[in-house]
Each structure stands twice: as C-alpha cells, then as structure tokens.
Amino acid sequence: MTPADLSRTVLRAVRRAVDEGALRAPVPARVRVERTRPGGSGDYACAVALQLAAPAALPALEVAAVLRERVAAEPGVGRVEITGPGFLSFTLDAPATGDRAVLDAVREQGLAYGHGDALREEILQFHHAREVRAAVTAHAVRRLVVAQGARVRVSCAEASDPDWARLGVTVDAHGTPPVPLTGIRPVPAGATAGELLEQLGPDAARWGLLRPAGHDRAALGPDLLVQGEANPLFRVRYAHARARALPRGAALLGFTAGHDPDGEGPYPYDGAARPLLDLIADHPGVLLAGARHRAPDRVARQLEAVAHAFFDFHDSCPPLPAGDEKPSAAHRARLALAEAAGTVLAGGLSLLGIRAPEHL
Incomplete structure (x- = not known):
C-alpha cells in the first residue's frame, strides 16, 4: 500500500x-497522510480526526475511534493506533511489500504515475493576461489539472503572442x-516570449x-543555462539522464532490475535509499496538490528533491557493481x-512542458 493508497x-x-x-x-476533498516522525508510532500518521472534530461536534478522540474501526479492517493495514489528542497512526502490513508496490506502480503507470481522477467532477475556466509568464503558467496548470481528471478551457484577454507556440502554449479563446x-x-516576467526564447x-x-511561486519574481538570467549542479534544472535533467543510463549499463553486465532473484529476499530500502523511495511514494500527492493549488512550482521543487535524493542514493548505494x-x-x-526515479523525473518535467533528454 502506497501513501496515496492509504490516503484514499x-x-x-x-x-x-x-x-x-x-x-x-463534510467529507474533505482529500486526506493527507505523512510518514511518522522519529520517535512516533507506526509507519504513517494522519490528523483528519482533529480536522473533523469541530464540524462533527465531537471530541477528536471520538472521531478517531470511529475512523479507526473502519480503516483497521482494510487490506494492507496491519494496525491503527490513536495517539495524542486524536492522531491516527498506521502500521502497514509487510513494509517491504509496500515499497515494492510503489515501484510496481511506477513501472506499470510510467510517465502517468501520480495522475488520477480526483478532479474528475470539475470543469474549469482559466483566464490570463497577454503576458508570457501568465500564459506559460496557465498552460502548466492546465496540464496538472487535466492529469487529475478535470476538464479545462483557457482564455487570454487578448490575441496570443505568436511566439507562445514555440513555448508549447495553446489558448482556447480570446477575450473575456x-x-x-x-x-x-x-508576477510578470518583464520580457517577451521572443526575448526569452532567444x-x-x-x-x-x-x-x-x-519554478518560482507565482507571487515571486522569476529569475530569468543566464544561470539557467549553466551545466553544473548549482543549476537546479540541469541537476534534474542530469539525474534523469543518469537514471536512464543505468539500465543500459546493467544490460551490458547481463542483469536487469527486479526483486527476490534466486530466493534472496527483497532488498530493504534503508539508508540513502529511503529518502528517495519516500519522495517517489509521495509524488502522486504532490501532483494533486500542485493541481489543486494551481501551483506548478510545487512540482518543480519536488523534482529538485527527487534529483538530490537520487544522487545521494546513487553515490551511497551504487546500482551497478x-x-x-x-x-x-x-x-x-x-x-x-x-x-523509478528516472520515470518520476521524466513525468514531472513532461507536466511542466519541459523535455527530459536521455543524454546530456
């Protein structure tokens, strides 16, 4: 069971x-579960009972007891405890199997890992000014909400800048x-699409x-072109390229990715591997939050975190002998x-409308 599965x-x-x-x-739109902090109980924790206590006019502990009874019987949930003022703490069955479930989901869903139908009931109309950052942001937000099942139409106050097409931007209608x-x-970019493209x-x-939150000014200097680890875009794309190169190297050595060969048992994802797996497991929740809050910057920051964790993992736990x-x-x-890390990076970049080359 993945964190996204547990949330559902x-x-x-x-x-x-x-x-x-x-x-x-009222039933909330989504329930947030988080990995238990050091010293806590169980694998994951959730504060939904505290959130529902006031509208339900019940003590949080009583709400937690109602929910505990219904969650404990679900497949994949080993134990549910009530801690503190009403937190629910979950211990999942067979943690290694849960880890494998995350990787299996990434392998099966590919670039669509993290997509869902949470917004399937929503029909949205986005509108923006004739300004390049607004246009690119609206286009990225469209991709995020469509990936969660929404139907979307985007309009611009005036006729589109022809150079927007070279940035991948499409607009459905003009005028209000x-x-x-x-x-x-x-915040406007302070430059035209043509200037930025050049x-x-x-x-x-x-x-x-x-990458910056919408209320922050965008930094659009030559640092974005530097091929070094100080440039987050390069680091994300390089992590993706490196992740794609590893299977090619493994093929030359005569092996492929997998678990439990020759009865040796599943490999425990601990140490430097654990943060990377946790980020991959949390990826669907990040995509949904980015869609709900109209915030593609959340996805960009997630990709930076995955890239950083990937390199830590790669250096500490080399996948190739x-x-x-x-x-x-x-x-x-x-x-x-x-x-799986490479797939998550490619899928996230795709949602932002950015290429993920296999060779840099």
Missing part, C-alpha cells in the same frame, strides 16, 4: 462513516468570456517562469529504484 483508504473511511451516520461532517473565471496572475530556449525559459563484483539481489533492487 482513510478518505473512504470518512465517507463511509458520514454515509452511515456515525459522523455528521461571460462565465466564472479563475485568473492566473503571476536568450534561454524553450526548456530553460519554461523552468525559469514556473564495481570492478570484479558480480550483480546481486541488492543491485537489481537498487536499479529498480533508480529506474
């Missing part, structure tokens, strides 16, 4: 409790339509426009994690 499981328990009359409260609108209003090219320009070392179960499992 808890949300179903809330909905069931409301439908059965055990709780009288007579329907409710959601305005996309980031100075930076499409990928660096889009990253520079999308060195020298005369023979490939082992650990190498196969590490390679599976590296491949």
Whole structure:
C-alpha cells in the first residue's frame, strides 16, 4: 500500500462513516497522510480526526475511534493506533511489500504515475493576461489539472503572442468570456516570449517562469543555462539522464532490475535509499496538490528533491557493481529504484512542458 493508497483508504473511511451516520461532517476533498516522525508510532500518521472534530461536534478522540474501526479492517493495514489528542497512526502490513508496490506502480503507470481522477467532477475556466509568464503558467496548470481528471478551457484577454507556440502554449479563446473565471496572475516576467526564447530556449525559459511561486519574481538570467549542479534544472535533467543510463549499463553486465532473484529476499530500502523511495511514494500527492493549488512550482521543487535524493542514493548505494563484483539481489533492487526515479523525473518535467533528454 502506497501513501496515496492509504490516503484514499482513510478518505473512504470518512465517507463511509458520514454515509452511515456515525459522523455528521463534510467529507474533505482529500486526506493527507505523512510518514511518522522519529520517535512516533507506526509507519504513517494522519490528523483528519482533529480536522473533523469541530464540524462533527465531537471530541477528536471520538472521531478517531470511529475512523479507526473502519480503516483497521482494510487490506494492507496491519494496525491503527490513536495517539495524542486524536492522531491516527498506521502500521502497514509487510513494509517491504509496500515499497515494492510503489515501484510496481511506477513501472506499470510510467510517465502517468501520480495522475488520477480526483478532479474528475470539475470543469474549469482559466483566464490570463497577454503576458508570457501568465500564459506559460496557465498552460502548466492546465496540464496538472487535466492529469487529475478535470476538464479545462483557457482564455487570454487578448490575441496570443505568436511566439507562445514555440513555448508549447495553446489558448482556447480570446477575450473575456461571460462565465466564472479563475485568473492566473503571476508576477510578470518583464520580457517577451521572443526575448526569452532567444536568450534561454524553450526548456530553460519554461523552468525559469514556473519554478518560482507565482507571487515571486522569476529569475530569468543566464544561470539557467549553466551545466553544473548549482543549476537546479540541469541537476534534474542530469539525474534523469543518469537514471536512464543505468539500465543500459546493467544490460551490458547481463542483469536487469527486479526483486527476490534466486530466493534472496527483497532488498530493504534503508539508508540513502529511503529518502528517495519516500519522495517517489509521495509524488502522486504532490501532483494533486500542485493541481489543486494551481501551483506548478510545487512540482518543480519536488523534482529538485527527487534529483538530490537520487544522487545521494546513487553515490551511497551504487546500482551497478564495481570492478570484479558480480550483480546481486541488492543491485537489481537498487536499479529498480533508480529506474523509478528516472520515470518520476521524466513525468514531472513532461507536466511542466519541459523535455527530459536521455543524454546530456
């Protein structure tokens, strides 16, 4: 069971409790679960009972007890405890199996890992000014919400700049339509699309426009083109290229990614591998939050974190054997994690409209 699966499981328990009359409260759009902090109980924790206590007019501990009863019976949940003023703490069955479930989901879903249907009931109309950062942001937000099942239409106050097409931007209509609108209003870039394309090219320009939060000014200088680890865009794309190169190297050594070869058992993802796996497991929640908050910068920051964790993992737990070392179960499992990281980086860059080359 992944964190996203657990979040949906808890949300179903809330909905069931409301439908059965055990709780009288609005069902939240989503439930956030977080990995338990050091010294805490269980694998994951959730504060939903505290959030529902006031609208339900019940003590948080009583709300937690109602939800505990309904979550504990779910497959994959080993134990549910109530801690503190009403936190729910979850211990999952077979943690190694849960880790493998995350990697299996990435392998099966590919670049669509983290996409979902949480916004399937929403029909959205975004509107922006004739300004390049607003146009690129609206385009990225469109991609994020569509990946969560929403239907979207984007309009611009005036006719589009022809250079926007070179940045991948499309607009459905011009002028202000007579329907409710959601305005996309980031701090203007201070340059035209043509100027940014000439100075930076499409990928660096889009990253520079999308990486800062909308209320912050975008840094659009030559640093975006530097091929060094101080440049977050280069670091993200280099991590992706390195992750894609590893399976090619493994093929030359005669092995592929996998688990439990020859009965050796699943490889435990601990040490430097653990932060990377946790980030991959949290990726669907980040994409959904980016869509809900119209915030592509959240996705960019997630990709930076994945890239950083990937390099830490790669250096501490090499997926390829060195020298005369023979490939082992650990190498196969590490390679599976590296491949998943590459998929997450490629999928996230794709949602931002940025290419993820396999060679840099």
